Amino acid sequence: MAASPFLRDCGAESDYRSDRNDLVEDFYLPALAASTAYDRAVGYFAASVIATLGQGIDKFTARGGTMRIIASPYLDPADIKDIEDGYELREVLQRAALRDLEQAVEDARAARGLGKLGQLVAENRVDFKLAYVEERGRVGMYHEKIGVFRDGRDVIAFKGSANETRSGLVGNFEAIEVYRSWDPSDARRAARISKDFDDLWENRTQMLHVIPFTEAAKVIVERSARATADQYELDDLPTGGTPIRTTPLPSPGTLAIPPSLKVRDYQKEAVQNWFHNQCRGILRMATGTGKTLTALSAASQLGTLLRKNDASASLLTVVVAPYQHLVDQWAKDIEWFGVTPLRAYEATSKWSPRAHSLLQNIALGGTRGGVIVTTNATFGGDAFQNLLSSYRGHLLLVADEAHNLGAAHLRTRLPENAQYRLGLSATPERWFDEEGTDALTDYFDRVVFEMGIGEAIRRGALCRYIYTPILVELDDEEAELYAETSAKIARLIAAGTDLKETADRDSPLGRLLKKRADIIGHARGKLEILHAEIEKRRDTSHQLIYCAEGKHPLLYEHGTDGPRQIDQVMEMVGNELHMPAARYTSETKRSARLDILRRFANNDLQVISSMRCLDEGVDVPASRTAYLLSSSSNPRQFIQRRGRVLRKAPGKERADIIDFVVVPPAGGDAIQYETERSLLRRELARVEEFAYLADNEGDTLNVLRPVRERYGLFDT
Incomplete structure (x- = not known):
């Protein structure tokens, strides 16, 4: 079929019906091949159009064509319930x-056709949007079916029943009406449909809303392009209503x-070290050195090795991460490695049927593998444990943090x-929990590779940093409460309280230790x-502030209320200093978290204030400055916070860490001397760790000399 140079030469008729026309051969392909722009709005667009119109896409691409597609997703009952429950x-x-x-590209033809959009995507010549109806708090789907072909001079607009789906073009009885701009009897309707699409695209249509979908x-599209890059062209398209046969992609999953x-x-x-240890072990790698990509590289190589030894071998990879936002972060990286993972969290009904289907598909040889990413909470539940215990094939467990x-x-739930x-962790040893640490090494085996922050900086994996400790004195009231709380802790320990209770925040000893840390x-x-x-850095971008959790213990002592520290910080930064800022806490919705990190990376936000949510796994490579208002004596926390701000980013050569080091008030009571000395010793342990690798180590230690002399702490 030769391409027509212009739309008016492609032979378009005024209408098409399945009983007398082949909609694909007679209309779609000639029009698309003659176009330089194609706009399509359709209900339940599953991307099979690209499979059906593959030949036309090639000619369209060669002509420098651009494409705008508006679709409406199919909402299943679980989706509707999520909307009713208030999800974004x-x-x-x-x-x-x-x-x-995903369902569309299970068909090899659809995957090949979608892959043909790869060049258009790479050159930003195709955009996707999603349309929906929202009225009186209820959401409905968009079912209108219109399309517009353009060649720079003429327009062909059409409307009708044909969806761009397998059934919509090759297997159902369909009819469309066509309006040609060069035909005086069609011109007004062609212009109206063209304007309707433009209004819809720009979100100007009453009752309808459109949202971007291109990036998602x-x-x-890119994965399909990679997976089908070496395949031959599509076979001739089926005609006469013959369904497209489904054939699997090579090595799916x-x-x-x-x-x-x-x-x-x-x-x-x-x-390599992990493979030499029989594919077991722990990678002790500093925060920011790429543990995720290392683990996925290992999983990829393991799958390749298994298939080399047995062409029919399949590998199920299960990744366990602490929180939902880390699961989402892992999922993005896994997609980069060519697999869309199954995310297992929240309600069991959302993920369990799909997970069981995946395992069954692996068992039947329908796929060569799959990846499930889940949270610690879901992993420990009975539903997920039953799923794992039912699996009999090759299984890789990756534990983040x-x-x-x-x-x-x-630890009793590890399969x-x-x-x-x-196992992946910058600090695999558990704080005051030798039994838990032993359980990890018993299961995962020993640490097979180690890279600390110092070596990571030397190798260029992390950036260098300036460390500035700032001494902050407790006021008299705080110092008194600190001493009183320390005395209670000492009495409990002297009475024989098991030190394992330090890890239990709800135990009497745990509550007192938390209170003292909160002071x-x-x-x-x-x-x-x-x-x-x-204020010194008012013009500096990408600043993180780590705040203390909860409220000041003195508020509870006095039975009064007051703002949290993070609220006071946001008031200071946003309203007093007029700097664009956002908070990132456990209360922040998952979708809002992603938006905050995106805006921070783009410099639309100057400051992020957080408590513990940024401690584990969250990527914030753009951060240049970190203020540590609160740091526990647990090395894991302050090591992770340092690694978070040392991640490399374009244009970032060095980071600044400002650490607020608490010291007793000058001229304190001699009776409290040992308590104050112990307080300072704990704070100095962190300072020593941070100062050791800083570019300004000597200057840092000089700041602490006076207080060391006062308490005789030159041995720390």
Whole structure:
């Protein structure tokens, strides 16, 4: 079929019906091949149009064509319930649309056709949007079916019953009406349909709303392009209503290292060490050194090795991460490795049927593998445990922040049928929990690779930093409460309280230890100094502020109420200093978290204030400055916070860490001398750790000399 140079030469008729026309051969392909722009709005668009119109897409691409597609996802009952339960509407719609695309590319022809959009996507010549109806708080789907072909001079607009789906073009009885701009009897209707589409695209249509979908769709388009790059052209399209046959893609469900990923030498060494230890072990790697990509590279290589030994071998990879936002973060990286993972969290009904279907598909040989990413909470539940115990094939368990799985309620849930085990942690030792630490090494085996922050800085994996400790004195009231709380702790320990209770925040000893730590974290003198420090850097972008959790213990002592430290910080930064800022806490919705990190990376936000949510796994490479208003004596927390701000980013050569170090008030009571000395010793342990690798180590230690002399602490 030769391409027509212009739309008016493509032979378009005024209408088409399945009983007398082939809609594909007679209308769609000639019009698309003659077009330079194609706009399509359709209900339940599952991307099979690309399979059906593959030949036309080639000619359209060669002509420099651009494409705008508006679709409406199919919402299943679980999606509708999520909307009713208050979940972010955009997130639910995007998830449903991605599911539609995933189902479409299970067909090899659809995958090949979708892959043909790869060039258009790479050159930003195709855009996707999702449309929905929202009225009186209820959400409905958009069912109108219109399309517009343009060639720079003429327009062909059409409307009718044909969906761009397998059934809509090759297997149902369909009819469309066509309006040609050069035909005087059609011109007005062609212009009206063209304007209707433009209004819809720009979100100007009453009752209807459209949201962007291009970035989300790109992942599947690019993956399909990679997966089908070496395949031959599509066969001739079926005619006469013959359905497209479904044939599997080669090695579906298998991870592959992306060609654009540069695996660092130390990451290769880590993977090799893990293989030499029979594919078991712990990678003790500093925060920011790429543990996730190292683990996925290992999983990819393991799958390749298994298939090399047995072409029919399948590998199920299960990744366990502490929180939902980390599951989402892992999922993005896994998609880069060519697999869309199953995310298992929240209600069991959302993920369990799909997970069981995946395992059944693996068992029947329908796929060569799959990846499930889940949270610690879901992993420890009976439903997920039953799922794992039912699996009989090759199983790789990857534990992100593996130290968490040493907790008593999780270490007994680690699956013994996982032949391959990989633990990831900057600090795998559990704080005051030798039994939990032993359980981790018993299960995952020893640490097979280690890279601390110092080596990571030397190798260029992390950036260098300046460390500025600032001394903050407790006021008299805080010092008194600190001494009183310390005395109670000492009495409990002297009475024989098991020190294992230090890990239990609900035990009498645990509550007292938390109270004492909160006195330090909420020291009132910190805020005035913070104000002065931020004002010095008022024109500096990408600043993180780590705040103490909860409220000042003195408020509880006095039975009064007051703002949290993070509220006071946001008031200071936003309203007093007029700097764009946002808070990132456990109360922040998952979709809002992603938006905050995106805006921070783009410099639309100057400051993020957080408590503990940024401690584990969250990528904030753009951060340049970190203020540590609160740091526990647990090395894991302050090591992770340092690593978070040392992640490399374009244009970032060095980071600044400002640490608020609490010291007793000058001229304190001699009776409290030992208590104050112990307080200072704990704070100095962190300072020593931070100062050792800082560019300004000597200057840092000089700041602490006077207080060391006062308490005789030159041995720390």
